[in-house]
Amino acid sequence: EDQVTQSPEALRLQEGESSSLNCSYTVSGLRGLFWYRQDPGKGPEFLFTLYSAGEEKEKERLKATLTKKESFLHITAPKPEDSATYLCAAKSGGDMRFGAGTRLTVKP
Amino acid sequence: SAVISQKPSRDICQRGTSLTIQCQVDSQVTMMFWYRQQPGQSLTLIATANQGSEATYESGFVIDKFPISRPNLTFSTLTVSNMSPEDSSIYLCSVQQTGDYGYTFGSGTRLTVV
Numbered sequence: 026e027d028q029v030t031q032s033p034e035a036l037r038l039q040e041g042e043s044s045s046l047n048c049s050y051t052v053s054g055l056r057g058l059f060w061y062r063q064d065p066g067k068g069p070e071f072l073f074t075l076y077s078a079g080e081e082k083e084k085e086r087l088k089a090t091l092t093k094k095e096s097f098l099h100i101t102a103p104k105p106e107d108s109a110t111y112l113c114a115a116k117s118g119g120d121m122r123f124g125a126g127t128r129l130t131v132k133p
Numbered sequence: 134s135a136v137i138s139q140k141p142s143r144d145i146c147q148r149g150t151s152l153t154i155q156c157q158v159d160s161q162v163t164m165m166f167w168y169r170q171q172p173g174q175s176l177t178l179i180a181t182a183n184q185g186s187e188a189t190y191e192s193g194f195v196i197d198k199f200p201i202s203r204p205n206l207t208f209s210t211l212t213v214s215n216m217s218p219e220d221s222s223i224y225l226c227s228v229q230q231t232g233d234y235g236y237t238f239g240s241g242t243r244l245t246v247v
Binding site (some may be wrong): 029057059061065067068069070071074112114120121122123124125126 | 134137139142166173174175176177178225227230233235236237238239240241243
């Protein structure tokens with residue numbers, strides 16, 4: 026069965042303290058690995074799509090990478106406004122399967 | 134990417150009643166997706182709504198409990214029927230992005246059943 030697992034469940038960082046979020050996936054025939062940001066009371070906001078192992082994408086302080094089994098979301102020198110829940114999802118065939126998310130808190 | 138307007142943003146409902154959630158997209162889309170997000174859990178797909186045909190429901194979700202309408206290419210509704218406290222959740226609609234397999238989501242409806 027296709028599965029997407031995110032770790033850690035929660036992460037607290039000091040402002041400027043870089044770290045990484047992990048997304049492990051087991052899907053057959055990956056068609057895309059997606060990262061979203063979700064703020065409280067809002068729907069997920071699309072960040073990145075990764076299609077093949079070795080691919081990397083960047084946006085401001087965020088960088089997403091992909092291997093054959095997992096994806097990482099690297100956060101460099103985070104700011105308090107980066108606090109949110111980060112979701113990853115894997116698409117195979119017609120099915121988009123989401124992880125439970127990592128709740129990131131960045132303290133000033 | 135598409136912009137989705139979803140309403141209501143939140144509601145508190147009595148058990149046994151029904152709530153209809155509306156999603157309006159600013160462009161025509163073939164498929165719309167309805168998700169449920171329970172506290173601390175991942176998004177779970179309820180159904181896929183295609184215009185002009187019956188919605189396709191995922192395992193564990195049935196039309197009698199979650200009837201969906203899709204009258205045109207920009208609008209859809211999800212009704213949560215005969216609600217119980219277990220239906221308390223965030224409900225989200227989404228559409229696939231143009232040129233990408235990613236999804237754009239509405240802002241969600243936070244439902245509390247008392």
